[in-house]
Amino acid sequence: MSKPIIATTSLAGCFGCHMAILDIDARILQLIDLVEFNKSPIDDIKTFTKECDIGIIEGGCCNSENIHVLKEFRKHCKILISLGECAIMGGLPALRNGIPVKECLEEAYLNGPTVGRNTERILPNDEELPMILDKVYPCHEIVKIDYYLPGCPPKADLIWAAVVALVTGDELNIPYELVKFD
Amino acid sequence: MKEKIISIIKAHGTDTARLMDILLRVQAEFGYVSTEAVSIMATMLHISEVDVVQTLSFYHFFTTDAVGKYAVYMNNSLVSCMMGMKEVVDEFEKQAGIKFGSKTPDGLIGLYYTACIGMNDQEPAALINGIVFTELNREKVRNIVADMKAGKSVNDMVAVIGDGINANPLMKSMVKNNIRKSGPVILADYTLGIGIAKALTTDSKSVIKEVKDSNLRGRGGAGFPTGMKWDFCSRETGVHYVLCNADEGEPGTFKDRVLLTERAYMVFEGMTIGGYAIGAAEGILYLRNEYTYMKAYLENVLNDMRTKNFLGNNILGKGFNFDIRIQMGAGAYVCGEESALIESSEGKRGEPRNRPPFPVQKGYKGKPTIVNNVETFCSVVRISEKGASWYNAIGTSESAGTKLLSISGDCKLPGVYEIAWGMSINEMLEMVGAENVQTVQVAGPSGICLPPKQFDRKIALEDLPTGGSMIVIGQHRDLLKDVVLNFMEFFADESCGSCVTCRSFNMILRNAIEKIVDGHGIKKDVENMLAWSEILRKTTRCGLGQTSSNPISTTIKNFRELYDARVKDVDYQSDFDMQKSVLASCEAVGRSSVVHE
Numbered sequence: 001m002s003k004p005i006i007a008t009t010s011l012a013g014c015f016g017c018h019m020a021i022l023d024i025d026a027r028i029l030q031l032i033d034l035v036e037f038n039k040s041p042i043d044d045i046k047t048f049t050k051e052c053d054i055g056i057i058e059g060g061c062c063n064s065e066n067i068h069v070l071k072e073f074r075k076h077c078k079i080l081i082s083l084g085e086c087a088i089m090g091g092l093p094a095l096r097n098g099i100p101v102k103e104c105l106e107e108a109y110l111n112g113p114t115v116g117r118n119t120e121r122i123l124p125n126d127e128e129l130p131m132i133l134d135k136v137y138p139c140h141e142i143v144k145i146d147y148y149l150p151g152c153p154p155k156a157d158l159i160w161a162a163v164v165a166l167v168t169g170d171e172l173n174i175p176y177e178l179v180k181f182d
Numbered sequence: 183m184k185e186k187i188i189s190i191i192k193a194h195g196t197d198t199a200r201l202m203d204i205l206l207r208v209q210a211e212f213g214y215v216s217t218e219a220v221s222i223m224a225t226m227l228h229i230s231e232v233d234v235v236q237t238l239s240f241y242h243f244f245t246t247d248a249v250g251k252y253a254v255y256m257n258n259s260l261v262s263c264m265m266g267m268k269e270v271v272d273e274f275e276k277q278a279g280i281k282f283g284s285k286t287p288d289g290l291i292g293l294y295y296t297a298c299i300g301m302n303d304q305e306p307a308a309l310i311n312g313i314v315f316t317e318l319n320r321e322k323v324r325n326i327v328a329d330m331k332a333g334k335s336v337n338d339m340v341a342v343i344g345d346g347i348n349a350n351p352l353m354k355s356m357v358k359n360n361i362r363k364s365g366p367v368i369l370a371d372y373t374l375g376i377g378i379a380k381a382l383t384t385d386s387k388s389v390i391k392e393v394k395d396s397n398l399r400g401r402g403g404a405g406f407p408t409g410m411k412w413d414f415c416s417r418e419t420g421v422h423y424v425l426c427n428a429d430e431g432e433p434g435t436f437k438d439r440v441l442l443t444e445r446a447y448m449v450f451e452g453m454t455i456g457g458y459a460i461g462a463a464e465g466i467l468y469l470r471n472e473y474t475y476m477k478a479y480l481e482n483v484l485n486d487m488r489t490k491n492f493l494g495n496n497i498l499g500k501g502f503n504f505d506i507r508i509q510m511g512a513g514a515y516v517c518g519e520e521s522a523l524i525e526s527s528e529g530k531r532g533e534p535r536n537r538p539p540f541p542v543q544k545g546y547k548g549k550p551t552i553v554n555n556v557e558t559f560c561s562v563v564r565i566s567e568k569g570a571s572w573y574n575a576i577g578t579s580e581s582a583g584t585k586l587l588s589i590s591g592d593c594k595l596p597g598v599y600e601i602a603w604g605m606s607i608n609e610m611l612e613m614v615g616a617e618n619v620q621t622v623q624v625a626g627p628s629g630i631c632l633p634p635k636q637f638d639r640k641i642a643l644e645d646l647p648t649g650g651s652m653i654v655i656g657q658h659r660d661l662l663k664d665v666v667l668n669f670m671e672f673f674a675d676e677s678c679g680s681c682v683t684c685r686s687f688n689m690i691l692r693n694a695i696e697k698i699v700d701g702h703g704i705k706k707d708v709e710n711m712l713a714w715s716e717i718l719r720k721t722t723r724c725g726l727g728q729t730s731s732n733p734i735s736t737t738i739k740n741f742r743e744l745y746d747a748r749v750k751d752v753d754y755q756s757d758f759d760m761q762k763s764v765l766a767s768c769e770a771v772g773r774s775s776v777v778h779e
Contacts, residue, residue: 132767144754
């Protein structure tokens, strides 16, 4: 039997969840025995070249490109996992959700204390750029998500346990410490 | 400005515990509370600015921007919407030339929404600079806005005056009492002083025993035995306080409005009896901000009672000292919860406390305190006058006495009814002239949505408990959209935010019901809502979160078919609309918002 195929992506996240995946350390050698990677920042495959079994999503959706990528993942993956706070609930980027997007853009590009020399007072408007959404959406509001792995970032042991259980079909046993955050 | 604020603070004894009153006066004086005012208060009261801001920001009627010379607060609760609020809103917006939630550029008129203002029997209603305007329609709105533009004072805009005490020169309000049915306890003829005179001839223990024997239970809705509460409190040592909860905020309730209008003396007499029973010298009437129009009259009643020696020192020559002050609220539903009410009376955010200790142990200023409903205190006066066994004989075995109902909605005779406990919903509907009834919302949004097949149930603490709110909803209403969504918006607004589940789940549930109403719901959403309702109920500190999912959970239970008809039987459905969600940002940066999927 061929190995299950995994794809991963980071949407409106900080790549911290992907760092947490790498935190499985030496087990990465076991992982590549277990699975094959397709589209993912880990192997730098940019577009889907195969249908995948598991899609792991970091980050919520803050722009039109995130939506596009997420929908592609749903199309090409049998199982989708929201990995981490941002994918599950929007996370830190969703702090802007109570503020009109126009105000956010003006703060970021015109009025903020760290804005450099934007002498022409331009808000990025190139047609090639992704369009900013009115708010940051958690992934499950855009497509169906099958599993959620909580944490900011989720612990490597949790990711490891979940992926192994999914791939081997064994029962998932998560010690309380892995999902306890206080 | 500075001198004025300093004098306001001094007038309240430079007392941090009176911060609510200080803020109210500043708000009334200047139309808002400026950062400068906050800074002066913090300095003089020896608290941090944040302490002032946390109280300031908690209440609906405190603002940090000018609300307009004429500030319209339109009630957007269920019955107002049912009675035609939309038309009224449309006319206000048209005449003033602005949308609700803003004010005219010249600062003349501000239009805002607010939760139920206790006028459900005469909707649509609004508060304009604290004055009540009822039964609004397009024509009345045109006149009101014309008067505003002509600079008329709001008092002079009140053309027709209501009945009874509403016509008192100190009240001069267009509010109608709409008393439809009087009973033997509360609304029967009342003479000031019989109850308190009788109580003062016995000792305080006997008064508590009489209340206990009467089996009187709290009239706010929870139904806690009043005598037991007083007994617990009286056993504590030190200074005691009596608080009367007149923060009638449950949408659909307005009976306390009528009691404070027509039975103000009786309310205060009941508080005095309570003070005598538990050994208190000070009472506080916590009056909701929406009833500010009654304040001058109520203060006058208190003065009159002092003159007649029913309040003050050595009451009726029996050596008992007791006096009452009025504490105004500032617009927060959660302050109807007794510990939140106490916090608010101390000048703080109206956040419910953890219990124990209970208010009877550590209440106002940390001292033993009884908090009772307006109607409870009125009942006590009659119990003192006529005796426990007389009272006990009225009502049912577990619910003694009578209950005031505030009935509104789709019926011919909305108003206040005093009934003996034990009346069935069917009998009630006949009494108010209601036909083609889809449901009765018993006990307000936090109560239950009752289906017709249960209309034989009894209004009684052992069957259908209620603080008095009864909203009749006709067949022609869209129950999920008109009622459930409206109620969930209310709770999402009114959660104090202290408990995470209450802060989040009320919003999540509101969004979930909206998704279903908009036609994007799936079967799983209904199951989720039930599960989330249960989590919310179990994990919050006070009654708000414990009951706020009731509009959803009781309608899913009793009107499941309405949900099933609206949701799709699919695995997943998103209500996300990319085109809509990119509009604002594309407009802001000036680019095309065409989505290429």
